[in-house]
Amino acid sequence: MSLLIERAHYFVSAHNMRQLPPDEGAEVAFAGRSNAGKSSALNALTRQNALARVSKTPGRTQQLVFFRVTPEAHLVDLPGYGYAKVPLDLQAHWQAFIDQYFRTRQALRGLVVVMDIRHPLKEYDRQMLSYAVQRGLPAHALLTKADKLSRSQQIISLNKVKKELHEAFGDTVGVQVFSGESRLGVDEARGIIGGWLGL
Template identity: 80%
Template sequence: MANPFVRARYLLSAHNHKQLPPDGAFEVAFAGRSNAGKSSALNALCQQNALARVSKTPGRTQQLVFFDMTPPEIEPPRYLVDLPGYGYAKVPQDLQAHWQAFIDQYFRTREALKGLVVVMDIRHPLKDYDRQMLGYAVERGLPAHALLTKADKLGRGQQSQALLAVRKELFNAFGDTVSVQTFSGESKQGVDEARAVVAGWLGL
């Protein structure tokens, strides 16, 4: 089958629960700290340069952004969901609280959610929020996959060391429920591997 991700197109942005699409689709959510490379990862997976906005300014994604990648004659719909970038101090506190409550409800109640990808800069992995997001998935019994992005910034030996260290820490915290890989949207390293994981969760 041709890469179904190239079909991805912007569907809607939801700032509260009422704006979410009907809860009958298959969805995979992408989370990550501000400037971890989440937009670049989504663009690389979908072979599009501007699907998800890439910004030098952290905290640009301020809603749940849904991308529809449903192949023809397949039901229910298949969505990729870009979660708000987190960990950016300049966002007003009340807005941070709103995001937190909204995402918490989304993870606890969203039946369509089939898996979570957490994007982390390979040079600064497993911050508190990364663990929190992975914890959401594990609590729900959902599969989770960690992308160690910007791997092109490190040599192969350093990449291997970072991957082993993160894999060990994830296993100690969550058992074998969270997988991890190195990734680079710039060099396309690991793109096929990540795409296969997400496609499997979406049943594609």
């Protein structure tokens, strides 16, 4: 059951392909622009307050952080992207690393892209989604911080994003409203992620 996701704990961090754990089992990657609410989403999904606090401050070494759910299932936290402060050579390294990870990682079962519901589908979001679509992997967008909007505003934003995603990627990308604060959409997202991980 997807409740197993609550067992997630820090496992390992990788700055390059050599440092990745063995390419086996199933893993789901989480991506999101800086301040989109990715850490809050991971914490809400795992019902832990500080799981994703291992996360990096802007501009520090970029790495993939693996959280182990079971020996065969992992959540992978990709560094928050969109920071102008990151040096260009580090941006280039990260771009090459993430590109290779998406092209070659057999354990990768799906991608969750976290977007602030008030500022969705920026260039970076589309780029990450296209990585998954090109690999034929399922992707799911969480429109976070939904508690900042009224219910009617949430529906308007959700429908707009659905339409844009359909035009760009067909039916390969799911989308939902989400709030780590109010726990809106947590069970729905857990069901999807748990399904990808085979939990």
